[in-house]
Amino acid sequence: MQPVRRTSLIAQVTEQLRAEIRSGRWSIGSRIPTEPELTELTGTGRNTVREAVQALVHAGMLERRQGSGTYVIAASEVGGTLGKYFADARERDLLELRMALDTTAAALAARRRDDVDITTLRRLLDERTDKDWDNDNRAAIEADVELHRAIVVASHNAVYLEFYDSLLPSIEQVIRSRTSKSDDSYDSEHHEMVHAIIEGDQDRAAAAAKCFLDSLISEYPDAR
Structure with a gap:
């Protein structure tokens, strides 16, 4: 041998x-x-x-x-390559991409979530709500990102999840940048979105996701 x-x-x-x-x-x-x-x-x-x-x-x-x-x-080489690309993207461009991803994920999750997903979403929503965005910003951002990722997990689409994971570091960076300028944590919109998913209301879940992302995007000048 x-x-x-x-x-x-x-x-x-x-x-x-x-x-x-x-x-x-x-x-x-x-x-x-x-x-x-x-x-x-x-x-x-x-x-x-x-x-x-x-x-x-x-x-x-x-x-x-x-x-x-x-x-x-990243969970794969493809995700790593995408992550490097997203790292250099403009914040508004990332938010507009996230609008498409999060609204669709919320609707899919409302249709496909199971009992495990529901338990996870309730726990993560409570954890996000309990965070102090003023005094423990890092923990609050981590809780926010974890909740949104759990919604994508609840869509039960492995390709969707891998793509979303490649975007997560850039999403975190955008959230950090924004929270340094504003203290609005959109708690009510997140509660509405998660409860709509749990209740299986696809349209309401997507609308709730779109509501706060529209608000975030409006803070940036329109691309030309």
């Missing part, structure tokens, strides 16, 4: 880490295990793990953050 070449071993470990992301065990926005933990998980050395992680950084699936760790930013 021929010994496993180093390049083959790196490829195997890269695929092992990629599988953790694709399966959802390492979700979008989460920090992956530390390098020592990865060496134990994969049964390989630090250099092999380091190169495998770097391969996924280059693919746009992972992002190193100085002093914090390495985070999942």
Whole structure:
């Protein structure tokens, strides 16, 4: 038997880490295990793990953050490529794209949500409502993004979810930029949207999503 070449071993470990992301065990926005933990998980050395992680950084699936760790930013290479593209887009353009995505997702979720989705949406809506947008802005934004992602999950469309995940880092950036200028958290609109989804009212769910996104877009000058 021929010994496993180093390049083959790196490829195997890269695929092992990629599988953790694709399966959802390492979700979008989460920090992956530390390098020592990865060496134990994969049964390989630090250099092999380091190169495998770097391969996924280059693919746009992972992002190193100085002093914090390495985070999942996309569930696939395609998502990573889209994420890089969206990162340079104008805020109004992103909001107009989000209008199309969120209103459709809300309608699909109203039609397809199951009991697990309903429980998740109720919990996340409560968590979003409880956040203090003035004093804990970061936690509030995370709760907001998590709720909107859960609505896309409730659409039960895997392609939709992967595309939305590629947009999430840019969505978070737009929300951060906006909340630095305004303290309106649109609580009532989010309650209306989630309850419409839970009750299975597609038109009402889409209308609620459109309502607050229209308001957000109106804060930006029209594109010319």
